[in-house]
Amino acid sequence: MSGTALLQAIVDGVLTGGVYALMAAGLTLMFGVMDIINIAQGVMVVLGAYLSYELSVHLGIGLVPGLLITVPLMFVLGVVLEFCFLRRLREQDRTGMSILITFAVAILIEGILSAIYGVDYVQLHASYVDKSVHVFGFYLPYIYLIGFALAGVLLSVLYWMLYRTKFGRGVRASLQNRSAADLIGVNVNRTRTISVGIGVAVTAVGGMVFGATTAFNPNSGYDLISRLLAIVILGGMGSIGGAMVAAIFLLVVNDVVAVAWSPTWAPLVFFAALVIVLSIRPQGLFGSPAVRAQ
């Protein structure tokens, strides 16, 4: 294997990691901050891709401008999801029950998408999707550069919102102690509803990039969820930046193994890396053990 191939694999891993971080962003917010394991995350990514597809094919709206419509739509979906289902979960078994609830939601969304679009594969197209820029001997696809940039911006905004605003303090306070947060004036229900809304809304962005890099149908979301959960756990639950670092780390490992050794072993090493890191740092790369202990 040449050094160039290895470098290309690293570059590919970094860029693809950005796309995965984008898809995992909403999961980070919901899983890491609110203890909701959203099994429907993969299907929601596909839903986001279909929304972009609808705007692009039938209304002629570009993929990136279309986010101005798809993100608010997905926010509304998140609010409905929280209001109708998640709010009714008891605190003591909230995490476990959220798996069942969101699995049901995943099946529901998949069924609706299947009824509307059937099972034929589609893919998002734009003039820049197949274009690439030649830098230092490497071809860097524009769509992956766009995905990486969007991931950086989006995760920065989420970080700022969560750790630099009054709303973010309310979110974290309501997780640590719901009663105490209530006593100091945090509207816990509203805070959680908005948080789930944001968590689902950012998935629209991940869905757009996913749909532009992969042919998809309503069933495609199930292939994603295990990797997205691995990224969130490795990054450290509650750590927005950790998701980005973990996504890049895991995808670089995956791509380097695929190129240097064999694609057959890449998924194994992907998850083995997760196990090794967690055995050393159970809280993940950037997680706080104190927060999780409460």
Place this chain on the structure above:
Amino acid sequence: MKMFRRCVMVGLAAGGVAVLAACGSSSGGGASTGGKPGSPITIGTSLSLSGDFAADGQAFEKGYQLWVHDQNAKGGLLGHPIQLKVVSDASSPAQVVTNYQKLIGSDKVPLVFGPFSTLLTAPSARVASRYGYAFIEGAGGAPAVFTQGLHNVFDVSVPVKLNLVTWAQWVASLPASQRPKTAAYATVDDPFTAPQIPQAQSILTGAGVKTVYSKVFPAEATDFTPIAGQVASTHADAMVLGSVDVPTVSAFVHSFVQQHYSPKAFIATAGPDQGATFVKAVGAGNENGIFVPNGWYPGFQKADSQQMVKAYIAKYGGSASDVNADVAEAYSVGQAMAQAVAATHSLDNSKIIAYLHSPVTLDSVQGPVKFNSLGENTAGKTLTFQWQNGDLHQTIPTSTPGSKPPTYPKPPWKG
């Protein structure tokens, strides 16, 4: 998540098997004549109406239903109208076993048809074998199905191990100056694709085509960027892709376009046969020049094939290019069963099995069907198709009636 869902399916399947075992099982292998004259006969089948094989499974269902409609118009089977009972296996090898256990053991359907894919046919054929049922199928053509020592399985399509042979022989026959100098082989780890690649590689290597890349990637892979990138870096003249679906081929095509790599010859084992769906995924224009092997296509010059295409369009709409080979494979299963039932004048599965193993040649929309001792169709011929100017054309063997000259080298990507 796929693993999670399969675990649930395995649990359900295990429970189902235990219940069925407790209830006992039938061993007769179906009725001999189907009961009172005019009473309906139910044929059971498990199809992938959701999951990874959903597109193919739903096409298969259409093929089966078309045959049922046509056969009923001819009087059904032995004067009995046919009813088709379809249960979904969600593309799960565990669920498909449960489904056939239930269809045969509990529902006691007199006849069954096979599911979609080698992955699901192999385990379900074993279930049918335990009950003595004939298992005629159209999409389980890999050695994994025929090396189980079963006597009841019959595949009406061409064995998949031969799929790439005609194409590889054509490449090897090219003048040395035009022939590819190097080839890359990448294949998903699947019983459908695994037997095909070594055959092609052997022929090309024998013709002096040097292998510059040869790797297997897991079925769970979602990111093909590093594999496609490494293939592109070899600048191989020929690319042989072992694929089972559209997304895999699409991911390679888009990555090749981004890497400014366009092989002279590009063949994929499955995906390009999916008509307009494939074109939409890779982007119009990028499909041109890509080869795909198959045993049938909508323009196949055979009267019953043309009639089936017309019936499909009348029932489901669209155009001829929307009818993929899955429909013909499923329809052929029904045709083989109808001929066996008519010849034996019986619904007795043991008689049907004995008849299908006899040296008879059956007829189907895909062409002649003649089974060897393993249940493989030895009379079928693999054709290779190529996308040319937006249409899929039969091209290889070049001497076969209806073949158009292959486009070589492949036109550049449209980008």
